Amino acid sequence: MTSSALSETATLDAAALRADFPILQQEVNGQPLVYLDSAATSQKPRQVLQAEYDFLTRSNAAVHRGAHTLAAEATDLFEDARATVARFVGARPEQLVWTSGATLGLNLVAYAISNATTGRGAPASARFALAPGDEILTTETEHHANLIPWQELAARTGAVLRHIPVRDDGTLDLDAAGGLVGERTRILAFSHVSNVLGIVNPVSELVDLARSVGALTVMDACQSAPHLRLDLPALGVDLAVFSGHKMLGPYGIGGLYGRSEVLEALPPFLTGGSMITTVTLDDAGYLPPPQRFEAGTQPIGPAIGLAAAVRYLDDVGLAAVHAHEARLAARMRDGLVGVPGIRLLGDAPGAERVGLWAFEVAGVHAHDAGQFLDAQGIAVRVGHHCAAPLHRRFGMTASVRASAALYNTEADVDAFLDAVSGIRDYFGANA
Ligand code: PLP
16 A cells, blocks of 8 residues: 555545555456445455465464464564454454354354253343343344344344334335334344445444343444444444455455444353363363354464455545545445436434445346446446345345455446446347
8 A cells, every 4th residue: 555545634546556556457248347245245355365365375274272382473463463453343352253154153142042042051041031022123124144043043032023124215124223223132043234225324223222120232334344333332233244355355254243232141152172161071161252253173274364354444544434435335335326227225314324225226137237347347236135035125126236345446436337228228128
């Protein structure tokens, strides 16, 4: 990264940053690549690749239990990575559990609660036990990863699912939410930012609502962690998850943040090596968090790569990233609303957003639109984006989603808008 690309102010030089992302230098289908699929997975800068390479070529060893020098070095790097990523989300190292990603983090929580329900864990775990008729509240906007684990938990425990509705403009209906919360509400699971609507949800209102009835809050921060400065303890959520590969990091690594008293009371999900104190043939004692939730050999290289990714984001500055992406989102919106036949999802006036828009093109299937854009080197996502109930709510089965990151430029957005304006003509939908 050149020094001109680095800034603590709310500006960044995306064109300069791009030099760090080798993949963005190529042509696709004979056109310069315009990558607008970062909500699915982000591209990774050289610094992340280098951090993993350096670890694997200089310090690779299994962590925590080796007597040799490399094992000690690897352990230091692994735990330094935890401290770096924890700091990035405002947390202490012991409040960050490594997972393979958000999906595993959410399943970990749901299964730990299941285990508490069957009487496993310390006496403190009993507070998480669910009884038939207890309620788990989610929202209509959730990614399947923050929906199906709760469906399964409800099926295992006899709990009942409730859903906060979404308004036509993409905002959560907090009035309805107030009516859905009651003394049986035990869990409120919601996303910080929907991966389809791009709107930043009102976390403090949701946390207050849950706290008013003593419910546990679980936040899916997948789509906020790469774009907004997060201070998870200050947001007041009990638990939160994120995925490394969406925030410039490697695949196979993610985080589960938990308030200390919550993590300390939760029983484990996966069990085995590296998470125990003593073991007999019939029984085992478990380590405190975070190790209690990290059974087996961990993805050490990816954790070190994720630390490099968040250092990169920190060097650029999250304020600058957010401001840049907000400018790109506004430019995208201005262009899209001017194209006949485009229907935007979640176009709530004045809503705080990240840089993504999902939309429908009248008379053209999302997959056809996606292929048309791809032929021009423009990578977007099409389908239900793992949020089928949300699409059903808006009367559609699929949408096109363009999602920007810090390395996108205004020229990317303009190339995208230019191509989108040709979709309906190409497919004869204007006829
Ligand atoms: N939650 C949201 C809002 C997402 O966008 C995604 C990924 O698309 C996930 C959860 C699941 O993340 P992962 O597949 O990395 O576990």
